[in-house]
Amino acid sequence: xxxxxxxxxxxxxxxxxxxxxxxxxxxxxxxxxxxxxxxxxxxxxxxxxxxxxxxxxxxxxxxxxxxxxxxxxxxxxxxxxxxxxxxxxxxxxxxxxxxxxxxxxxxxxxxxxxxxxxxxxxxxxxxxxxxxxxxxxxxxxxxxxxxxxxxxxxxxxxxxxxxxxxxxxxx
Numbered sequence: 001x002x003x004x005x006x007x008x009x010x011x012x013x014x015x016x017x018x019x020x021x022x023x024x025x026x027x028x029x030x031x032x033x034x035x036x037x038x039x040x041x042x043x044x045x046x047x048x049x050x051x052x053x054x055x056x057x058x059x060x061x062x063x064x065x066x067x068x069x070x071x072x073x074x075x076x077x078x079x080x081x082x083x084x085x086x087x088x089x090x091x092x093x094x095x096x097x098x099x100x101x102x103x104x105x106x107x108x109x110x111x112x113x114x115x116x117x118x119x120x121x122x123x124x125x126x127x128x129x130x131x132x133x134x135x136x137x138x139x140x141x142x143x144x145x146x147x148x149x150x151x152x153x154x155x156x157x158x159x160x161x162x163x164x165x166x167x168x169x170x171x
Contacts, residue, residue: 001126001127001128002126002127002129003104003124003125003126003127004124004125004127005102005104005123005124005125006123006124014029014050015029015030015031015050015052015073016028016029016030016031017030017031017054018030018031018032018036020032020033020035020036020039024044024047027049028049029049029050029051029052029072029073030047030049030050030051030052031052031053031054031073031075032044032051032052032053032054033053033054034053034054034055034056034059034064037053045070050072050073051070051071051072051073052071052072052073052074052075052102053071053073053074053075054075054077054106055074055075055076055077055089056077057076057077057078057079057083057085057086057089058085059089061088061089061092061093061096061097062092065092065093065096065097065099066097068093068097068099068101069097069098069099069101071101072101072102073101073102073103073104074093074099074101074102074103074104075104075105075106076089076090076103076104076105076106076122077106077107078105078106078107078108078109079107079108080107080108081108081110083108086105087116087117087120090103090105090117090120090121090122091120091121093121094120094121094152094153095121099121102123102124103121103122103123103124104122104123104124104125104126105117105122105124105125105126106125106126107126108128109125109126109127109128118152119152119154120152121152123152
């Protein structure tokens, strides 16, 4: 599945998904399920290579959030169009728990929702169709200015104006 990260199309995903019943590779970045993490936490914590986790969209981030910093990648799921719980999960991870690693959306990722996903804190997206990657990349750059603060950390237009006027006053 094609991957879009920070508005750029990536050729290959560095993280190898590993099924719960499969052996872990000796080295390399791996992506494991939340269930596997719970079962093998001690073993997985000892890995020197990047570790990613696929979280269920019904997981309470208040229970998981403190563990977030252990992961280089957190994948949140959009199982269907009408299920937006991953938006809330993303915002909690970024704003409350200060997660700074890659936050990826997978599943029912739609072009017209990409901007809102970015504002919620997602910085990477699994694109459902290879022929739509360019359209998704363009959608990720639709707007150049923001008006409200959000989890993506972009500076709002109001704050930019205030900073500019303070700088002018200081000169």
